[in-house]
Amino acid sequence: MSLQGRAAIITGAGSGMGRSIALRLAQDGAAVLCADLNLAGAEETIKEVEKLGGKALAYRVDVSKKPEVEGMVNAAVKNFGSLDILVNAAGIWEGTPAEEIPEEEWDRILGVNLKGLFFCCQAASPVMKERRAGRIINIASIAGRTGGSYCGAHYTASKGGVIALTKRLAKEWAQYRITVNTVNPGPTDTAMTADWPAEIKERIKANIPLGRFVQAEDIAEAVAFLASDAARFITGEAIEVNGGILMD
Numbered sequence: 001m002s003l004q005g006r007a008a009i010i011t012g013a014g015s016g017m018g019r020s021i022a023l024r025l026a027q028d029g030a031a032v033l034c035a036d037l038n039l040a041g042a043e044e045t046i047k048e049v050e051k052l053g054g055k056a057l058a059y060r061v062d063v064s065k066k067p068e069v070e071g072m073v074n075a076a077v078k079n080f081g082s083l084d085i086l087v088n089a090a091g092i093w094e095g096t097p098a099e100e101i102p103e104e105e106w107d108r109i110l111g112v113n114l115k116g117l118f119f120c121c122q123a124a125s126p127v128m129k130e131r132r133a134g135r136i137i138n139i140a141s142i143a144g145r146t147g148g149s150y151c152g153a154h155y156t157a158s159k160g161g162v163i164a165l166t167k168r169l170a171k172e173w174a175q176y177r178i179t180v181n182t183v184n185p186g187p188t189d190t191a192m193t194a195d196w197p198a199e200i201k202e203r204i205k206a207n208i209p210l211g212r213f214v215q216a217e218d219i220a221e222a223v224a225f226l227a228s229d230a231a232r233f234i235t236g237e238a239i240e241v242n243g244g245i246l247m248d
């Protein structure tokens with residue numbers, strides 16, 4: 001129970017990786033605010049946390065709306081008394097070829113994956129600054145490192161942006177003892193990839209040295225490490241969880 005007494009917000013906690021992360025951090029003892037645009041999904045997650053004996057709250061948020069994000073941080077502080085950990089897992093994906101991406105779609109993807117994630121970091125920072133402690137863990141993607149195997153240019157750009165943003169925030173906020181890191185998943189079995197064509201998935205899988213897609217639980221393990229005391233001196237870094245697709 002290494003996170004006993006800590007409070008965490010997990011965005012995107014209504015599904016996939018966010019749900020697994022919420023469960024994992026709750027198992028480690030953290031109280032978890034499970035935030036998602038899909039409130040029903042977040043409520044499902046808190047039921048699972050409560051079954052494990054954990055403390056959880058479901059919260060509906062659109063991370064691309066700054067006032068809603070500020071409300072989310074206030075709700076965590078009001079209900080849990082603090083905010084120690086922020087995990088940004090909310091995200092959306094499109095695979096549109098670059099030359100066909102409409103401006104609205106570009107803005108929507110960047111608005112959630114990059115601007116929305118920034119709003120969450122920004123809103124959490126005053127609480128963490130005051131406490132002189134904080135862990136921010138951003139779920140980026142292997143796509144932001146390699147260009148990706150099957151995704152749109154806007155998605156790839158948003159994830160590259162998250163990796164760069166993480167390093168900048170790590171530099172600015174180190175003076176307040178806030179660490180900021182990314183976990184970069186490879187292709188992962190979640191709702192996001194459920195509709196990918198079978199032949200694309202097979203082609204990708206053939207190039208994964210460890211021979212399978214990432215599971216949401218694999219990501220949760222890396223996040224739990226970065227949230228723990230063991231990772232206290234790691235900041236501006238990335239943990240690549242991809243079964244060996246990218247080794248550098």
Ligand SMILES: NC(=O)c1ccc[n+]([C@@H]2O[C@H](COP(=O)([O-])OP(=O)(O)OC[C@H]3O[C@@H](n4cnc5c(N)ncnc54)[C@H](O)[C@@H]3O)[C@@H](O)[C@H]2O)c1
Pocket residue numbers: 011012013014015016017018035036037038041061062063064088089090091092093112116139140141142184185186187188189190191192193
């Ligand atoms: N699945 C993959 O292969 C893969 C690979 C690399 C990175 N990622 C990233 O991992 C993160 C989690 O994705 P996942 O695979 O678990 O997908 P998912 O679709 O299962 O979960 C994403 C969650 O984000 C929520 N969400 C979407 N827009 C939101 C908004 N505006 N405000 C709040 N919540 C919102 C959704 O409702 C959903 O519950 C995303 O950032 C994704 O880009 C996924």
